Amino acid sequence: MKGYIYxxxxxxxxxxxxxxxxxxxxxPPTLGACMTNLRQFADLGDYLFxxxxxxxxxxxxxxxxxRVAEKIDALAAYGRFPxxxxxxxxxxxxxxxxxxxxxxxxxxxxxxxPDTFERxxxxxxxxxxxxxxxxxxxxxxxxxxxxxxxxxxFERPGNRAIDILGRHRxxxxxxxxxxxxxxxxxxxxxx
Numbered sequence: 738m739k740g741y742i743y744x745x746x747x748x749x750x751x752x753x754x755x756x757x758x759x760x761x762x763x764x765p766p767t768l769g770a771c772m773t774n775l776r777q778f779a780d781l782g783d784y785l786f787x788x789x790x791x792x793x794x795x796x797x798x799x800x801x802x803x804r805v806a807e808k809i810d811a812l813a814a815y816g817r818f819p820x821x822x823x824x825x826x827x828x829x830x831x832x833x834x835x836x837x838x839x840x841x842x843x844x845x846x847x848x849x850x851p852d853t854f855e856r857x858x859x860x861x862x863x864x865x866x867x868x869x870x871x872x873x874x875x876x877x878x879x880x881x882x883x884x885x886x887x888x889x890x891f892e893r894p895g896n897r898a899i900d901i902l903g904r905h906r907x908x909x910x911x912x913x914x915x916x917x918x919x920x921x922x923x924x925x926x927x928x
Contacts, residue, residue: 740784740908741775749790752876759834762869766803768862769834776860784913788898797898798879801869811858812841868920874927
């Protein structure tokens with residue numbers, strides 16, 4: 738068993754903007770459109786963790802993690818998870834992480850280049866055993882403690898997440914368990 742941790746796109750900060758489209762920490766958690774390389778290499782039983790993107794006036798934080806329980810293609814996900822299909826919400830924001838339409842073609846709301854589409858529809862990840870920082874207090878504690886946790890975990894100081902782990906980093910089994918315990922500890926401390 739191994740894990741991966743990555744920083745999501747610039748400005749993606751669910752605690753500040755409620756704008757994280759992928760992964761979705763629902764029931765079940767899913768990762769469907771982003772990080773094609775990690776989705777390809779992650780095996781069943783591996784773990785994936787995400788850090789918020791660089792956002793002005795906000796400390797990045799470890800958003801959450803999940804265990805990879807299943808990998809399917811995007812058209813199968815379209816049938817199983819209608820709540821995760823791309824759509825615009827009442828404020829005009831695009832929501833969801835299933836980038837195909839009912840015929841398996843690129844959804845009109847998917848803004849990525851068409852030449853990447855075939856690669857991006859493979860390995861839709863369905864997770865389990867997830868933990869995500871979602872309440873205001875959990876996010877506040879996550880912002881306060883994430884850099885310290887990342888620095889300790891990788892034995893590397895830094896003032897920004899990218900200085901410590903780069904865009905993404907592989908985790909060993911001990912780091913995976915430690916990070917899941919840390920997320921659960923934040924959630925418990927926030928109650």
